[in-house]
Amino acid sequence: EDQVTQSPEALRLQEGESSSLNCSYTVSGLRGLFWYRQDPGKGPEFLFTLYSAGEEKEKERLKATLTKKESFLHITAPKPEDSATYLCAVVRYNQGGKLIFGQGTELSVKP
Amino acid sequence: DAGITQSPRYKITETGRQVTLMCHQTWSHSYMFWYRQDLGHGLRLIYYSAAADITDKGEVPDGYVVSRSKTENFPLTLESATRSQTSVYFCASSRQGGTEAFFGQGTRLTVV
Numbered sequence: 001e002d003q004v005t006q007s008p009e010a011l012r013l014q015e016g017e018s019s020s021l022n023c024s025y026t027v028s029g030l031r032g033l034f035w036y037r038q039d040p041g042k043g044p045e046f047l048f049t050l051y052s053a054g055e056e057k058e059k060e061r062l063k064a065t066l067t068k069k070e071s072f073l074h075i076t077a078p079k080p081e082d083s084a085t086y087l088c089a090v091v092r093y094n095q096g097g098k099l100i101f102g103q104g105t106e107l108s109v110k111p
Numbered sequence: 112d113a114g115i116t117q118s119p120r121y122k123i124t125e126t127g128r129q130v131t132l133m134c135h136q137t138w139s140h141s142y143m144f145w146y147r148q149d150l151g152h153g154l155r156l157i158y159y160s161a162a163a164d165i166t167d168k169g170e171v172p173d174g175y176v177v178s179r180s181k182t183e184n185f186p187l188t189l190e191s192a193t194r195s196q197t198s199v200y201f202c203a204s205s206r207q208g209g210t211e212a213f214f215g216q217g218t219r220l221t222v223v
Contacts, residue, residue, distance in 0.1 A: 097144075098159060
């Protein structure tokens with residue numbers, strides 16, 4: 001069965017304290033892995049797409065990496081405005097683009 | 112404005128009533144999706160559509176009906192609402208299967 005597991009469930013950081021979020025997956029025929037950010041009361045906001053092991057993407061303080069079994073979202077010197085829930089999702093080949101989501105990591109960055 | 116919009120943003124309905132949630136996208140994306148988000152379950156796929164007049168079930172389709180007569184619209188209907196359908200519903204679209212999906216702002220539905 002396809003499974004996406006994110007850890008930790010919640011993470012509290014001080015401003016400037018770098019850390020990483022993990023997304024491990026068990027999927028047959030992975031086509032792509034996606035990272036989203038979700039703020040309270042809003043829809044998920046697309047951040048990154050990763051298609052191949054070894055691939056990396058960066059945007060401001062965020063960097064996403066992918067291996068054959070997991071992905072990491074590295075947050076460098078976070079700011080309070082980075083506080084949100086970060087969601088990981090995968091899509092398989094020949095599955096109509098259906099995203100399978102993890103439960104998310106709730107990140108809180110204190111000043 | 113370009114993008115994906117859902118309506119209404121908030122809805123309260125009674126058990127047994129029919130409710131339709133609307134979703135409209137301006138990108139001419141082929142794929143559209145309906146998800147529900149609940150505490151403890153995360154985002155779960157209800158139905159999706161690869162093109163106009165093509166729809167398929169997701170993980171939790173029971174009690175829901177969809178249609179897609181036009182590429183830009185993908186309404187979700189609860190035929191006879193139940194309390195277990197109280198949730199936040201998100202519509203999404205993607206250019207093609209396997210590419211990033213973009214989400215609407217959500218509809219918070221309460222069934223009393």
